[in-house]
Amino acid sequence: MKKIEEYVRSIPDFPEEGIIFRDITSVLQDADGLHLAIDSMQALLDGVDFDVVVGAESRGFVFGTPIAYNLHKPFVLVRKKGKLPCETVSRSYALEYGTAEIEMHKDSIKPGQRVVLVDDLIATGGTIEAAAKLVEELGGKVVKIIFLMELAGLKGRERLKDYDVASVIRYDGK
Numbered sequence: 001m002k003k004i005e006e007y008v009r010s011i012p013d014f015p016e017e018g019i020i021f022r023d024i025t026s027v028l029q030d031a032d033g034l035h036l037a038i039d040s041m042q043a044l045l046d047g048v049d050f051d052v053v054v055g056a057e058s059r060g061f062v063f064g065t066p067i068a069y070n071l072h073k074p075f076v077l078v079r080k081k082g083k084l085p086c087e088t089v090s091r092s093y094a095l096e097y098g099t100a101e102i103e104m105h106k107d108s109i110k111p112g113q114r115v116v117l118v119d120d121l122i123a124t125g126g127t128i129e130a131a132a133k134l135v136e137e138l139g140g141k142v143v144k145i146i147f148l149m150e151l152a153g154l155k156g157r158e159r160l161k162d163y164d165v166a167s168v169i170r171y172d173g174k
C-alpha cells in the first residue's frame with residue numbers, strides 16, 4: 001500500500017506564481033487514499049478528550065465530518081461569510097493568497113465545550129487561528145488542532161503556539 005504523501009498531487013504556480021498547491025482531490029478520489037487520510041488524522045486524536053469537531057470550509061468539512069462520525073461526536077461548520085442563516089460571530093483573516101472572513105453560528109458551541117479543530121492544510125495559519133478565536137468567543141476550549149498537511153516553511157505553527165497542533169504530512173517549504 002502507498003504512503004499517504006504519495007496520494008497528494010503538487011501543482012506548481014497554482015493559483016498564483018510561487019505557490020505549490022497541495023491537491024487533496026488525488027487523495028480523495030482513491031479509496032485507499034481516502035481511508036488512509038481519515039485514519040491517519042483520526043489517530044492524531046488518540047487519547048484526546050473532546051466534545052465536538054469543528055471544520056473550516058470547505059476542505060475542513062471533507063476531513064472533519066468522517067472523523068466526527070467515526071468517533072460519534074457532533075460536527076460544527078465554520079463557513080465563509082454570508083452562508084450561515086442564523087445569528088453568527090465572524091472574523092476576518094489574511095490567506096497565503098488574498099483575504100477572507102469566516103463565521104460560526106452563535107449557538108454552535110456551548111460554553112465549556114472541548115473542541116477539536118480540523119482542516120486539510122495549514123499554510124500561514126490564518127484560517128485556523130481565526131476559527132480558534134471564534135470558538136473561544138463562543139466559550140469553547142480548543143484542545144487540539146489537526147491537519148492532513150502542514151507547510152512548515154510558512155511558520156503557521158508559530159501563530160498557533162498557544163495550541164496543541166498536529167499534522168500527518170509535513171512539507172518543509174511553502
Ligand SMILES: O=P(O)(O)OC[C@H]1O[C@H](OP(=O)(O)OP(=O)(O)O)[C@H](O)[C@@H]1O
Pocket residue numbers: 056057058059060094095096100119120121122123124125126127128156
Ligand atoms: O493557513 P492558511 O494560510 O489560512 O491557509 C490554509 C487554508 O486555505 C485553504 O482553504 P481556502 O480558504 O483556500 O478554502 P477552500 O477550503 O474552500 O478551498 C485550506 O483549505 C485552509 O483552510
Ligand SMILES: Nc1ncnc2[nH]cnc12
Pocket residue numbers: 019020021022023096121123151174
Ligand atoms: N499551498 C497550498 N496548497 C493547497 N491549499 C492551500 N491553501 C493555502 N495554501 C495552500
